Amino acid sequence: MNRLKGFYVYAAVVALLPILFPDNYFVTVVGATILLNVILAVGLNLFIGYAGQISLGHAAFFGIGAYSSAVLTTRFELNAWLAMLVGLGLVYVIANLVARPILKLKGHYLAMATLGFGIIVNIILVQESSWSGGPDGLGDIPTLSLFGFDIDTDLRWYGMIAFFSLAAILVSLNIIDSRAGRELRAVHGSEFAAQMMGVDTVRTRTNVFVLSAMFASLAGSLFAHQQAFVSPESFGFGFSIEIVTMVVLGGMASTYGAVFGAIVLTLLPETLVVFEDYEMLIFGGILMGGMIFMPQGLFVFLTQKIRTVLNHRSGPSPKPQDAQKTLECDS
Amino acid sequence: MLSEVKLMFDQIIQFLATGLSIGSTYALVGLGFAIIYNASGVVNFAQGEFVMLGAMSVVGLLGAGVPYPLALLVAIAIVTLVGFSLNKFAIEPARGASVVATIIITIGASILLRGAALLIWGKDIFSMPAFTGDEPIQIGAATLVPQNLWIMGITVILVLGVRYFFDKTLIGKAILACSCNKTAAGLVGINVKLMLLTSYGLSAAIGAVAGLLIAPIAFTSFDAGTMLGLKGFAAAILGGMGSSMGAVAGGLVLGVLESLGAGLISSGYKDAIAFVIILAVLFFKPSGLFGFKSVDRV
Numbered sequence: 001m002n003r004l005k006g007f008y009v010y011a012a013v014v015a016l017l018p019i020l021f022p023d024n025y026f027v028t029v030v031g032a033t034i035l036l037n038v039i040l041a042v043g044l045n046l047f048i049g050y051a052g053q054i055s056l057g058h059a060a061f062f063g064i065g066a067y068s069s070a071v072l073t074t075r076f077e078l079n080a081w082l083a084m085l086v087g088l089g090l091v092y093v094i095a096n097l098v099a100r101p102i103l104k105l106k107g108h109y110l111a112m113a114t115l116g117f118g119i120i121v122n123i124i125l126v127q128e129s130s131w132s133g134g135p136d137g138l139g140d141i142p143t144l145s146l147f148g149f150d151i152d153t154d155l156r157w158y159g160m161i162a163f164f165s166l167a168a169i170l171v172s173l174n175i176i177d178s179r180a181g182r183e184l185r186a187v188h189g190s191e192f193a194a195q196m197m198g199v200d201t202v203r204t205r206t207n208v209f210v211l212s213a214m215f216a217s218l219a220g221s222l223f224a225h226q227q228a229f230v231s232p233e234s235f236g237f238g239f240s241i242e243i244v245t246m247v248v249l250g251g252m253a254s255t256y257g258a259v260f261g262a263i264v265l266t267l268l269p270e271t272l273v274v275f276e277d278y279e280m281l282i283f284g285g286i287l288m289g290g291m292i293f294m295p296q297g298l299f300v301f302l303t304q305k306i307r308t309v310l311n312h313r314s315g316p317s318p319k320p321q322d323a324q325k326t327l328e329c330d331s
Numbered sequence: 332m333l334s335e336v337k338l339m340f341d342q343i344i345q346f347l348a349t350g351l352s353i354g355s356t357y358a359l360v361g362l363g364f365a366i367i368y369n370a371s372g373v374v375n376f377a378q379g380e381f382v383m384l385g386a387m388s389v390v391g392l393l394g395a396g397v398p399y400p401l402a403l404l405v406a407i408a409i410v411t412l413v414g415f416s417l418n419k420f421a422i423e424p425a426r427g428a429s430v431v432a433t434i435i436i437t438i439g440a441s442i443l444l445r446g447a448a449l450l451i452w453g454k455d456i457f458s459m460p461a462f463t464g465d466e467p468i469q470i471g472a473a474t475l476v477p478q479n480l481w482i483m484g485i486t487v488i489l490v491l492g493v494r495y496f497f498d499k500t501l502i503g504k505a506i507l508a509c510s511c512n513k514t515a516a517g518l519v520g521i522n523v524k525l526m527l528l529t530s531y532g533l534s535a536a537i538g539a540v541a542g543l544l545i546a547p548i549a550f551t552s553f554d555a556g557t558m559l560g561l562k563g564f565a566a567a568i569l570g571g572m573g574s575s576m577g578a579v580a581g582g583l584v585l586g587v588l589e590s591l592g593a594g595l596i597s598s599g600y601k602d603a604i605a606f607v608i609i610l611a612v613l614f615f616k617p618s619g620l621f622g623f624k625s626v627d628r629v
Contacts, residue, residue, distance in 0.1 A: 054431055101614040107430055108374050112568040113613050115561065116606035123603040237561070241438055248431050277450055284443030288421055291436045295428045 003177065006256050007169060014162045018155055028154040030270055032226065035158070035165040036219050037262035041246040042165075042172045043215025045258035048247050050176060051208050052188035053103070054111050057118025058243050061091050061213040063125060063235030065220025070138045070230045071131055080144050084221040088214055095213035099206040118240050125232040137231025144225045157226050164222060168215055172255045175211075184208055188253075216243075249290050251297025260299045341472035346594040347587060348473040352548075354586015355486035356382075359541035360563025361570065361578035362493060363534040369510040369573050370530035373422060373433045377441040379560020380448075381538025383553065384410050386546035387448055388539075390457045399460070407539045413444070414535020418528050441560070448553035461547040482544045489537060490579050496533075497575065506530050510573075558602065565609045571619030581620065584608075 014035070021027045040062060047053050068087030072078040078086070102113045125132050132138065144151045144160065151160050175181050183204045186194035191201050224230050242265060250261020268286065272279045294301040360378055367375045388406035397405065421436055428436070461478040468475050497503040508516040509526045517523050542551070545559070563578075566585050570577025585605045593601035612620065 048431065054434075056434075101610070105613055105617050108368075108572055109568060109613060109617060109619070111374070111430075111434065112564060113610055116565070116609050119561070119606050120603045120610075123600060127597075127599045237557075241435075244431070245435055245438075248435050252431070278446070280446030280449055281443055282446070284439045284441070284446050287439030287442060288436050291428065291432050291439065292421060292425045295425065295432045 004170075004173065007166075007173060010169065010256070010259065011166055014166065018158055022155060026270075028158045030266065032154065032158045032161050034263050034266045035161040036223055036226075037243070037246060037266050038165040038259050039161075039168045039219040039222075040216055040243050041250065041258040041262040042168050042255055043212040043219075044243050045212075045247045045252065045255060046172060046175065046184070046208050046215075047212040048244065049253035049258065050181065050184045050188060051205055053205065053209070054107075054244070055114040055209075055212075056111050056237070056240050056244060057114035057116070057121070058212070058216055059235045059237070059239040060118040060121035061095065061216035062220040062223070062239070062243075063121060063230075063232070064091050064094065065217030066224040066230045066235065067125060067132060067138075067220075068217075069221040069224040070141050073142050073225075074138060074140060075131065080142060080225060084218070087217050087221050091213050091217035092210060095210040096206065099209045103202070103205050103209060115237065115240070119237060122232055122236050125235065133231070135232060137229055137233075139229045141224050141228045141230070143228065144222075151225075161222055161226070164218065168218075169255060169259065176255065180204070180207070245287065249287070249294075249298055251299030251301075254297075254299055257297050257299035261297070264298060342594065343591070344472040345474065346590045348470070348475055348479065350587035350590030351583065352475075352479040352482045352586070353545075353590060354583040355482045356541045356545045356559065356582075357562050357566045357586050358579040358582025359486055359489065359537055359544075360559055361566030361582045362490065362575055363538045363541075364563055364567035365570070365573060365575045365578040366493070366530050366534040366537070368567070369575070370506050371418075371422060371527055372510075373437065374564065374572075375417075375534070376434060376437040376560065376564070377417060377444060378534070378538055378563055379556035379558070380441045380444040381410050381414065381535045381556070382542035382545070382559050382563075383448060383551060383556030384413060384444060385539030385542030386459055386551035386555070387452055387457070387542075387553070389543060389546070390459055390551065391452065393460075403543055406543065407536050410539035410542075411532045411536045414531045414533075414538075415528055417535070418531035422531070423524070423527070441556070445553055445556070452553060454553065456550050456552040457546075458550050459543075459546040476548065478544070478547045482548075485540065485544060489540060490576075493533075493537070493575060502526070502529060562605055565605050568619055569609055569612055571621040574619075574621045577619065577621035584620075 017027050017031060040058070044055065044058050047055055065084075065087040068090055069080065069083045072083035072086060073080050098117055102110065102117065105113050126135050129135075146160070149156070151157055176184075183194065183199045186197065186199055187201050187204055194204075195201050220235075223234075246261035246265045247258050248261070249265065250259070251257025269279070269283065272282055275282055290298065360382060363378050363381065364375060367373055367378070385406050388409050389402050392402035392405055393399065417437075417440055421440055422433070425433065425436055461476065462481050463477045465476055465478075468477060468480070495503075497507055505516070505521045506526045506529065508519070508521055509523050513523050516526075541559075542556075549555075562585060563582070566582035567578040569581030569585060570579070571581075585608065588608055589601060589604045592604040596604075
């Protein structure tokens with residue numbers, strides 16, 4: 001069970017934190033946001049990190065999930081879990097429809113197309129106010145309940161989202177080690193060579209795009225019920241960029257890298273709040289600096305640093321892994 | 332019936348005229364994208380911030396009592412310096428980074444510049460005085476303010492100038508050589524670093540001019556650059572990434588269609604129209620209207 005070592009460590013930390021600090025704001029509130037972002041980042045990492053594609057419009061799927069849950073539960077009084085499933089189904093259909101034309105594109109054209117898709121969805125949410133509530137958003141979204149238990153405290157929400165984040169990581173890890181995952185990496189390495197080996201590259205890319213969109217939709221539904229309020233602002237271009245940044249700054253092509261990115265990128269604004277007016281300036285600076293000095297991402301950078309330190313202490317030992325290739329999107 | 336048709340026709344002329352002037356700004360922003368992309372293969376998501384900084388600098392300088400024409404020139408100079416520093420401190424050290432990494436670096440730069448503008452000027456929305464008054468002019472069925480003419484006129488001059496620069500001057504040709512093959516350009520004695528610096532400066536200056544032109548009719552604030560930047564990117568993609576004149580054409584097409592769409596279909600969806608067009612075009616021509624079909628190297 002060596003393969004899942006990291007997963008067990010993660011699960012243990014996630015489970016222990018609220019037991020040790022049950023009333024800590026940073027654990028139950030910020031922690032829940034981190035776990036929600038973990039679902040998003042791990043999902044998008046499959047598409048960006050492993051398939052080597054780019055999406056600057058992922059917040060749209062997050063938004064579609066959230067609004068499906070919000071609209072169906074408040075206006076049609078549908079069961080929340082059912083609404084979540086409808087949202088997932090809707091995203092499945094939409095992602096499949098968009099994937100066909102969009103995934104033909106490469107590099108910057110793909111970036112533009114996904115960005116455009118995200119902005120269009122966001123504008124629809126703002127404009128179709130008759131059902132979406134427009135720019136003011138939708139409130140009074142009922143909370144989730146499980147076996148008669150209402151998920152109505154911060155701690156319970158933490159547990160609920162933690163469960164889904166664990167599931168997301170497990171699914172992601174298993175996909176990467178499956179045939180589909182190897183196909184993905186083959187597509188990333190060389191699409192042409194993968195085709196030669198008999199990989200249906202179009203289908204592989206479509207599937208991973210749809211899957212990562214569904215991760216986002218699930219996170220969106222949870223978000224809507226947790227916040228009890230949604231507005232288009234949460235699902236704009238800025239948030240799309242944030243998710244991409246989690247994946248890339250954390251470390252592409254590594255599930256734990258994405259987890260790490262989600263943790264850092266959620267904590268960063270929380271801690272930068274003390275700088276008030278300087279917050280944006282510093283955040284931009286950190287983003288630039290991080291990418292310039294650690295183009296492989298924080299996770300790879302730190303693990304390599306730790307490894308060199310350890311190697312130094314224990315004398316000669318195997319070379320640090322330098323198998324991390326530069327990831328290129330338009331090659 | 333006849334008068335209705337005439338009214339409709341007049342309206343369309345009006346939409347075309349405003350579309351051309353807003354399209355001219357998109358064209359300039361798109362041109363900035365194309366120049367940097369050509370020289371360094373980077374899509375600069377901070378291009379919109381150049382536009383914002385140009386306009387905000389003028390507002391700031393005017394507030395400090397600098398005379399109007401001088402303020403315009405100083406603003407362009409400031410933004411050009413910002414362009415130089417972007418290249419020097421962000422792009423040059425990150426050479427060899429992947430596409431996604433450079434995208435995040437330039438997005439980081441755009442957040443940084445917006446943050447700086449927020450610190451200096453706050454969240455207020457500013458208006459900038461027009462170059463030559465606000466007296467409306469009647470041209471046929473369309474009513475324009477003088478600023479519209481300034482926008483279109485200066486855009487034409489700038490575009491021709493950029494074209495001349497790349498086609499005829501030694502520096503322009505050297506930049507093009509760098510975009511083809513940096514190593515080869517270096518071997519024939521071209522200072523590649525200097526050429527990259529020049530193209531970032533040029534692109535920033537063009538962005539600043541776009542800002543000066545549009546601010547008098549559209550207001551400006553610390554976050555005014557974001558949407559303009561994205562539209563400029565859309566213009567550059569529509570024309571085919573890497574084609575300067577394609578970006579200009581793309582900008583004009585977007586501006587006109589957006590203005591027609593906003594007027595005739597729905598003004599709420601104005602910003603969506605540009606992106607719907609982009610998606611539709613990419614669906615049929617995956618490398619833009621004037622882009623070269625990319626050849627994959629295996």
